[in-house]
Amino acid sequence: MRVFGVTGWKNSGKTGLMERLVSEITRRGFTVSTLKHAHHSFDVDHAGKDSYRHREAGASQVILASRNRWALMSELRDAEEPSLDTLLGKLDPVDLVLVEGYKRGGHDKIEAHRAATGQPLIAPTDETIVAVASDNSPEISVPLMHLDDTTAIADFILARVGL
Template sequence: MTLPLLAIAAWSGTGKTTLLQQVIPLLKKRGLRPGLIKHTHHQMEIDTPGKDSYLLRKAGADQVIVASSQRWALMCETPQRADVDLHYLVSRMDPALLDVVLVEGFKDEPVPKIVLWRAGVKDEVLPLMDGHVIAVASDSHLDVAVPLLDLNQPEEIAVFIAQWLEKRSTNAGD
């Protein structure tokens, strides 16, 4: 089974993380199980310096799994990769546990996406638009050929996502 991907794409500072923090619980209330992949352009450490897993990774382990009865995490060193491969990352997720993978960022990936556009942030909406955009969420009126959602109404966006997933599953059954 292939997990549906839905990217939330926008210019930096538009509020992608803030919106996802609001939408994810609303999707869960609807019985949906979202996963998330977040793209960052920054160096990142998710392991705690000084902890055993950190020390062993820094000692040269290319992959480290940290596991407890509540959660587990896989950390991979990938210095030889030029860029992040979204589909490889998705393949690491368990389709038995998820209904959709929300993707924050990856605005240039050829996957379905909701573009966020906020007046006064960076640039125009047009450079974000491509043939994979299924909706635009904005705080302004825009003339777009896809549904226009209210960026300040996370419930409206969650309903749109749930309906999009329902249509996908109905069409997959045809």
């Protein structure tokens, strides 16, 4: 399975870029899965729902299934957060997995950058960032594309991963 990441600071356009890339790359006939890292506690479940009640009662894993989709929720219960490789191993095979976040992961990444955030580029100090998608023209030593040029970014990623 080929893996490529989208990274950047908060409000840099990562999620919008991910959404556009998934749409563009699947439109081209490739299968894509995504994996997003959250730095905070999150819940895909809601208080009072049966699956929430199962987890609150102490279940380690809960599968919620219907004829349209299924979801597996695993409670860490103070266990260590699983590695990116561990999580990738839980995905069904696809042509490409796009990873949002995981700045410290060893996989190739494109940095989403918006000048308005006031944040510096990560690329100059991170060799896993192989390109930058920005709304301005910073001087960098890796390929630079406009943040809104989804076609060019998708072309770059697909070439980089060999698709």
